[in-house]
Amino acid sequence: MTNYRFIGKSTQRKDALDIVTGKAKFINDFTLPDMLYGKVLRSPLPHANIKSIDVTEAKSFPGVKAVLTYKDVPDWMAGSAPQHVRILDSKVRYVGEAVALVAAETEDIGAEALRLIKVEYESLPAVYDVEEATQPDAPQLYEKFPRNILPQGIRVFGLHPLQEVVIGDIEKGLEDADFVIEGTCSYENIPNPMPPESPAVIAAWEGPDTLNVWLGSQGPHIVKVALEKWMGSINIRSVGYSVGASYGSKYMSWQYTMPAAALAQATGRPVKLSYGKAEHLAAFTVRLGSRIHGKVGIKKDGTVTFLSGDWLVNTGAFSEASQAMVAVGCGEAQLILRCPNWSFKPKVVCTNRTASGQVRGFGGQELKCALLPILALGMEKAGIDPVDFFKRNYVKPGEGYYWRDGEWWVCEGIDYTKAIEKGAETFGWKEKWKGWLKPTSVKGAKRRGVGVGIHGNADAGEDVSEAFVRLETNGTAIIYCGLPEHGTGQRTNICKMVAEILQIPLDRVSVTPADSLVNPVEIGPVGSRGTYAIGSAVIAAAEDAKEQLFEKVARNLKVKPEDLETLDGMVYVKGKPEARISWGKGMNYSGTCLGRGRFESDFSKPNFMMIFTEVEVDTTTGKIDLIRVVGATDVGQIIDPLCLTNQLDGCLGSAGIDSALFEEAVLDTRLGRIMNLNMIDYKWRTFAELPEMEHVILETPFSTHRFHAIGVGEITPSPGPPAVLMAVSNAIGVWMHDYPLTPDKVLSSLGKIAATKRGERA
Amino acid sequence: MTRQEKKFSGVALEGKHRINLTVNGQLYELAIGRGAGKVNPSDTLSFTLRETLGLTGTKVSCDSGACGACTVLMDGRAVLSCMMLSIECDGKEVTTIEGLKDPKTGELDPLQQSFIDHTAFQCGFCTPGMIMSSKALLNDNPSPTEEEVKEALSGNFCRCITHYHVVDAVMDAAKKGVESK
Amino acid sequence: MKSFAHVNARSVDEAIQLLTKYNGRAKLNAGGTDLIGVLKDRILPGYPEAIINIKTIPGLGTLEKGEDSVSIGALTPLVNLIESPFIEKNYPLLQEAAKTVASPQVRNMATVGGNICQDTRCWYYRYPDQIGGIIECFRKGKKGCPAVAGDNRYHAIMGAAKCYAVCPSDIAVALIALGATLTIAGAEGSRTIPLEDFYTPLGNVLAPEEMIKAIRIRKPFPSTKQTFLKFTIRKPIDFAVVSVASNITIEQRICTRARIVLGAVAPTPVRAFAAEDFLKGKELCEEIAVEAAALALAGAKPLSKNAYKIEIAKTLVKEAILSKIK
Structure with a gap:
């Protein structure tokens, strides 16, 4: 293995000092002169027409600068696809939807003004269940979506985006199967990724056609692209701050940016719109609801002969990008399941609760959580160990799959069998696995069980990244890249890559702010693409700059560029460091070398994550303790070990593993309201209850990355929830398919109390 | 008094007209009332620190006493500035x-x-609160067990899951602190 | 947060005078960990005109040890109960209860009196005004309890009639098991009542101009075992799904006195009288404990989603009875 100077070593994160001293600036730490505060009046009803709305009193309230209703906001249309979301509409479709906007001198004034707005509603029947919503007599959310079903496919993924997985012949699969299993599993607890920093933005217009937005988005460039699409021909400048985490949710960010823009336009002043936590939990995007009615054919040896089924996807009140998530989910299903015959058909459906949007796992987690338990029924019938099953069926180099663009891709990545085996060994799978629905151990009322889940994504090389690297005469380098820091340490990691290529100390490399006015195109650190896609663009830019430098120096020294080497800002002929010249001299002190790099989509390199879990169930109270988690992956090459383990530890959070245990948005379907709108009632993992956590990280070089690396950050939580479901089912000897596994459900599965269904009315 | 102030203060303020608050060793004399540099009776400590004194290192996340992002030390104890x-x-x-x-x-x-040495942060939003809770712990208990560290941080939210690195960082700081004495 | 007048009370008398003056339109603030949330979310139909700070009253934050009892000032922070060797030695169940409250920061701020007086955590009652307006209910002077036909997983399994919200206090459950009494100051002077008579289905017996001054606990009986158990979804932060406090005297292996109190199962903490009576004169064993637990929950009638609380409560009562003498 190559011995690198920075790559693979632990280095101090560039923003470390700012973070530990409280200097790191998040959007709410920042104000503009003359700035107003936006506030949102939110709907009390899940589905209603606004009959009348009177803002007279609110408008005349001292300190109020603007009050907007559906009658006076610009006709910007968002959502995909087609566009169907107005920032304010004459109809509301979920409790908490914006009804009116206020801009005021202070937040308190704005809050008071909201109380003076009088709204009369015509209440409409509401629907929450994904299947009820598709019935002919169901309440209709949008005229353009009959039976609340959204059109499939999304054009940003190409002309023939993936809409379903239909391959081979199901009849043939039925014939070949030794066992056929049918089942339904739902992952519909719509957990909230709940980053600590709630959505917030400052919007300010510069003249009528230029809008500046400052926000904690995971993808400032995408914010620009989305706003330009939704708002028409205006220039958008989008600036990313330190992101108080996102986990995908604050990626596109138009949901809160467009209202701020409307208020800024109406008042001619900068407007900050900052959600409180209750707004974040009630009226910001959550995970997709996912339900699969599936049928699977399996042979005694674990070969899958067919998979058929309906994937019912509940997107709530609108689709932020649900069809895109479904497309990726369909692709990811094929990565874990080598199978010749498919008929797997998704349906994206609107219902009257807060909308679903992008969250770490991007459709794939939602799919796996519902699909793996159904596959497990098949494995049980065939008597197959799930680790053996996954080892057999995970995509191998040379095998193909339809990806989100509708194209057939052949895997050119690596074989993850070794990672699976090493993970199983580290976990002690062989010793702990006692067969399906069998506990690992029983001690009085405490029963232990183990489970395993798998996930992978070929999006680690998705989309376009561009970067520039500018060499300075003083031996420093600047990276131009629209990459915000959202917790992964990626801004530092691209500096490490550039420092490695240019062989300069890490503190001589800096990155521009994630400002769309300054930087070239950058889709952002999503889908684990930071290392492979963004990294490759930055690497190419650094290589290009170095090449330009060497050409200049080579001309002066009358040698060939390839004979040159650089170290710490000096250039010399290889092996002759004594005759060296500085970058400054090499560039004649006047110019710079500006390297350019670009990365184009490559869906042939799926990444991989396996999660092993051990749980202990107290059969007298139904309480589940997560005892141990072992994650197994292969990253090609570690860039920064501590940043990597941070990302891998992240499997518990951001609506990941814990969405199997206690995370959920509790929806009262009689009122249409989410009841747990605070961080006491919305449950999250605390320091006091940390499971033992271990990571198996292999480094099998990836040929196509300069440092042979591939990213895994996005996928780490996704195999976890179904692994927990499996572990609990094994512990108590009964299948449990109802996320999250709260004590009442455990006791009910054990027959200790009568079954109650959460959605049911009393 | 501006028009909006009249609207708000339907009841005459009673009691003191000024508070003395020492923050990071500096004494601030803050007038009670509305407007720049003043403390309104309903201002929380987190609001005063961030918006009035410009000390934005203290973060507000849940704003309801459940997440610990706003933790500061008051007379040496860890408290939630959003609920005061x-x-x-x-x-x-x-x-x-x-x-x-x-x-x-x-x-x-x-x-x-x-915290720097252990990269004991990801997004960094909750880090100030965690460091303050850890500081309160080490002030009281310079060589805590791992369990005591977890207990002391049990009111601090971290959604990125940096818990494991944070526990390492606090244990390491404690170890070095004891060794240096 | 909407503003209010603010007064620092310098004495109990002054606080009472202020409460009298505002006649129900003022709230006392001690630790603030409950009240500030109520104000921020504007969950109540009315908003207080004034907040009266009682932390400025001297002398209410201390433990006073008497010959046969201890008096705990209402303003004693919970952390002081945890750190007091006296409490640890004499009233371990109170210390255990204090340890389970919320988080270290909250325990540094919250007071014993505040914990006893805190408002319910019913999520219908607490629904924040900013998301479509508060939810009206019987507790707020309107009709009906939305939890009955709604998501009632944390609601009452017994003793509720028109409001199914539960009393969230852990400290009260512990103190009732210890037979604590409250000293309440009011316009007419002070009165003393047993804490178990303090709660009413919609709150407590405090008149608008009254406040708790102190809590008195008598000396524990010898050879008594005290246990506090709390079931939560997570160890820290969470309010009890069910809590149980038991205070059982055992003489020559026979139970001679028993107090068993259940928390978060009803609008008020509940004494399990039937179980207490049953235990008296018996040697405690698994079988007896199971039977006592069944008796403790005999009157339980679950709502649609909280039958699991009965099972958990039974388990906790049983465990409490079988716990070892410390």
Whole structure:
């Protein structure tokens, strides 16, 4: 293995000092002169027409600068696809939807003004269940979506985006199967990724056609692209701050940016719109609801002969990008399941609760959580160990799959069998696995069980990244890249890559702010693409700059560029460091070398994550303790070990593993309201209850990355929830398919109390 | 008094007209009332620190006492600044994340250095609160067990899951602190 | 947060005078960990005109040890109960209860009196005004309890009639098991009542101009075992799904006195009288404990989603009875 100077070593994160001293600036730490505060009046009803709305009193309230209703906001249309979301509409479709906007001198004034707005509603029947919503007599959310079903496919993924997985012949699969299993599993607890920093933005217009937005988005460039699409021909400048985490949710960010823009336009002043936590939990995007009615054919040896089924996807009140998530989910299903015959058909459906949007796992987690338990029924019938099953069926180099663009891709990545085996060994799978629905151990009322889940994504090389690297005469380098820091340490990691290529100390490399006015195109650190896609663009830019430098120096020294080497800002002929010249001299002190790099989509390199879990169930109270988690992956090459383990530890959070245990948005379907709108009632993992956590990280070089690396950050939580479901089912000897596994459900599965269904009315 | 102030203060203010608040060793005399630099009776301590004194290192996340992002030290104890009225902090000494560096040398508190060394943060939003809770712990208990560290941080939210690195960082800082004595 | 007048009370008398003056339109603030949330979310139909700070009253934050009892000032922070060797030695169940409250920061701020007086955590009652307006209910002077036909997983399994919200206090459950009494100051002077008579289905017996001054606990009986158990979804932060406090005297292996109190199962803490009576004169064993637990929950009638609380409560009562003498 190559011995690198920075790559693979632990280095101090560039923003470390700012973070530990409280200097790191998040959007709410920042104000503009003359700035107003936006506030949102939110709907009390899940589905209603606004009959009348009177803002007279609110408008005349001292300190109020603007009050907007559906009658006076610009006709910007968002959502995909087609566009169907107005920032304010004459109809509301979920409790908490914006009804009116206020801009005021202070937040308190704005809050008071909201109380003076009088709204009369015509209440409409509401629907929450994904299947009820598709019935002919169901309440209709949008005229353009009959039976609340959204059109499939999304054009940003190409002309023939993936809409379903239909391959081979199901009849043939039925014939070949030794066992056929049918089942339904739902992952519909719509957990909230709940980053600590709630959505917030400052919007300010510069003249009528230029809008500046400052926000904690995971993808400032995408914010620009989305706003330009939704708002028409205006220039958008989008600036990313330190992101108080996102986990995908604050990626596109138009949901809160467009209202701020409307208020800024109406008042001619900068407007900050900052959600409180209750707004974040009630009226910001959550995970997709996912339900699969599936049928699977399996042979005694674990070969899958067919998979058929309906994937019912509940997107709530609108689709932020649900069809895109479904497309990726369909692709990811094929990565874990080598199978010749498919008929797997998704349906994206609107219902009257807060909308679903992008969250770490991007459709794939939602799919796996519902699909793996159904596959497990098949494995049980065939008597197959799930680790053996996954080892057999995970995509191998040379095998193909339809990806989100509708194209057939052949895997050119690596074989993850070794990672699976090493993970199983580290976990002690062989010793702990006692067969399906069998506990690992029983001690009085405490029963232990183990489970395993798998996930992978070929999006680690998705989309376009561009970067520039500018060499300075003083031996420093600047990276131009629209990459915000959202917790992964990626801004530092691209500096490490550039420092490695240019062989300069890490503190001589800096990155521009994630400002769309300054930087070239950058889709952002999503889908684990930071290392492979963004990294490759930055690497190419650094290589290009170095090449330009060497050409200049080579001309002066009358040698060939390839004979040159650089170290710490000096250039010399290889092996002759004594005759060296500085970058400054090499560039004649006047110019710079500006390297350019670009990365184009490559869906042939799926990444991989396996999660092993051990749980202990107290059969007298139904309480589940997560005892141990072992994650197994292969990253090609570690860039920064501590940043990597941070990302891998992240499997518990951001609506990941814990969405199997206690995370959920509790929806009262009689009122249409989410009841747990605070961080006491919305449950999250605390320091006091940390499971033992271990990571198996292999480094099998990836040929196509300069440092042979591939990213895994996005996928780490996704195999976890179904692994927990499996572990609990094994512990108590009964299948449990109802996320999250709260004590009442455990006791009910054990027959200790009568079954109650959460959605049911009393 | 502006028009909006009249609207708000239907009841005459009783009691003190000024509070003394010491933050990071500096005494602030803050008038009670509305407007720039003043403390309104309903202002929380987190609001006063961030918006009135410009000390934005203290973060607000849940704003309801459940997440610990706004943790500061008051008379040495970890408290939640989002659930305290500033007007009730008269005479108190507050330490925020900005006050942990040695005021003379500018040297980082060993905890801060240890958080850096262990990359004990991801997004960094909850880090100030975690460092303040850890500081309160080490003030009371310079060589805690791992369980005691977890207990002391049990009111601090981290959604990125940096818990494991944070526990390492606090344990390491404690170990070094004890060794250096 | 909407503003209010603010007064620092310098004495109990002054606080009472202020409460009298505002006649129900003022709230007392001690630790603030409950009240500030109520104000921020504006969950109540009315908003207080004034907040009266009682932390400025001297002398209410201390433990006073008497010959046969201890008096705990209402303003004693919970952390002081945890750190007091006296409490640890004499009233371990109170210390255990204090340890389970919320988080270290909250325990540094919250007071014993505040914990006893805190408002319910019913999520219908607490629904924040900013998301479509508060939810009206019987507790707020309107009709009906939305939890009955709604998501009632944390609601009452017994003793509720028109409001199914539960009393969230852990400290009260512990103190009732210890037979604590409250000293309440009011316009007419002070009165003393047993804490178990303090709660009413919609709150407590405090008149608008009254406040708790102190809590008195008598000396524990010898050879008594005290246990506090709390079931939560997570160890820290969470309010009890069910809590149980038991205070059982055992003489020559026979139970001679028993107090068993259940928390978070009803609008008020509940004494399990039937179980207490049953235990008296018996040697405690698994079988007896199971039977006592069944008796403790005999009157339980679950709502649609909280039958699991009965099972958990039974388990906790049983465990408490079988716990070892410390």
